Amino acid sequence: MSKNTVAVIGTGVIGNGWIGRFLAQGLDVIAFDPAEGAEERTRNVVGQVWPALEKLGMAEGASQDRLTFVSTIEEAVQSAGFIQENVPEREDIKKDVLTSIDQYAKPEAIIGSSTSGIMATTLQEGLQHPGRVIVAHPFNPVYILPLVELVGGEATDATEMEKAKAFYQSIQMKPLVIKKEIEGHVADRLMEALWREALHLVNDDIVTTEEVDAAIIYGAGLRWAQMGPFLTFHLAGGDQGMRHMLEQFGPALKKPWTKLEAPELTEDLKEKVIDGCESHAGDVPIAELEDKRNEFLVKLLDLVEDYWPHSKI
Structure with missing residues (x-):
């Protein structure tokens, strides 16, 4: 088994994002996806995002040629030191695939699931080596954004989680170890709250x-990129920081400003959202918007590191 070999099971948007990051970090990647044309799509995606990865900085030995596609899960995982699963977000599919991965992978290999909503304990059920399966939830585009939420299940011990954390740090990610299992994890819950309120406003x-x-772009988003909501409000309290902020503005939390529950997704609301996005994007193709996003995120990450170099994750 090589510590420099990772397996990627499932090569959709997230799986391909992982592949781009792994290759840029100088790792060998063995990929499996039964979908017709999967290899061609992956190699095209990696080629398209490679310039952004070069701007971020490549590890020694980084190469697109270190990607190999195989025809079975067994071939993909048997020599891998780390395995990233990214199959569709359906519990039955994930558990079936994880059972196969667990059967063929080396006992010491860690298995990270990119699930955005299924809990680790659920994914561990019925496996031979359940403790090595954890939630490792990234954010799109995975090849640029560094956050990955790590969540263990009932069978996970601290040693396995530390191994996973060290691996993700080694590929220039910011692993956030979540102490308690919850549906939807952390970052998605925060984004969903904002998304629900946005749908109500529209x-x-x-x-x-x-x-x-x-x-968001010209208000909260600019501040959140540097400090996040808590330190942003800490500064809003003046010299006394959060203490004064809570005393001054805490009572306003009782006011029913937000809706909390999502609105019914009627056909009318769907059309408002779809028409609005298409009008906003204009004639710019999705691929061009992705390129602009990637260029922006690369520059923004450099800025965040300059102004927030002492982050604890």
């Missing part, structure tokens, strides 16, 4: 989709 004809985006 549904009630208060703003358009473009105006919601502008409110």
Whole structure:
């Protein structure tokens, strides 16, 4: 088994994102996906995002030629030191695939699932080596964004989680170890809360989709990229920080400003959101928007590191 060999099972958007990151970090990648044309799609995606990865900085030995596609899960995982599973977000499919991975992988290999909503304990059920299966939830685009949420299950011990954390740190990620299992994990819960409120604002004809985006881009988003919501509010309290902020603005939390529950996704709301996004994007193809996003994120990450170099994760 080689510590420099990783297996990627499932090569959709997230799986291909992992492959790009792994290759850029100088690892050998063995991939498996039964879908017709999967290899061609993956190699095209990696080629498209390689310039962004070069701007981020490549590890010694990084090469697109270190990617190998195989025809079975057994071939993919048997020599891998680490395995990243990215199959569709259905519990039955994931558990079936994880059973196969667990059967053929070396006992010491860690298996990270990219699931965004299924809990680790559920994924561990019925496996021969359940403790080595953890949630390792990344964010799109995986090849640029460094956050990965790590969540263990009932069978996970601290040693396995430390091994996983060290691996993700070695590929220039910011692993956030979540102490308690919850559905949806952490970052997705925060994004979903904002998404639900945004849908209400559009549904009630208060703003358009473009105006919601502008409110985040030119307001909260600029601050959150540096400090996040808690330190942003800490500064809002003046010299006394969060203590004064909670005393001054805490009572406003009782006001029913937010809806909390999502609005009913009616056909009318769907069309408002779809039409709004298509109008906002104009004639710019998705691929071009992705390139612009990637270029922006690479520059932004450099800025974040310059102003927040002492992050504890």
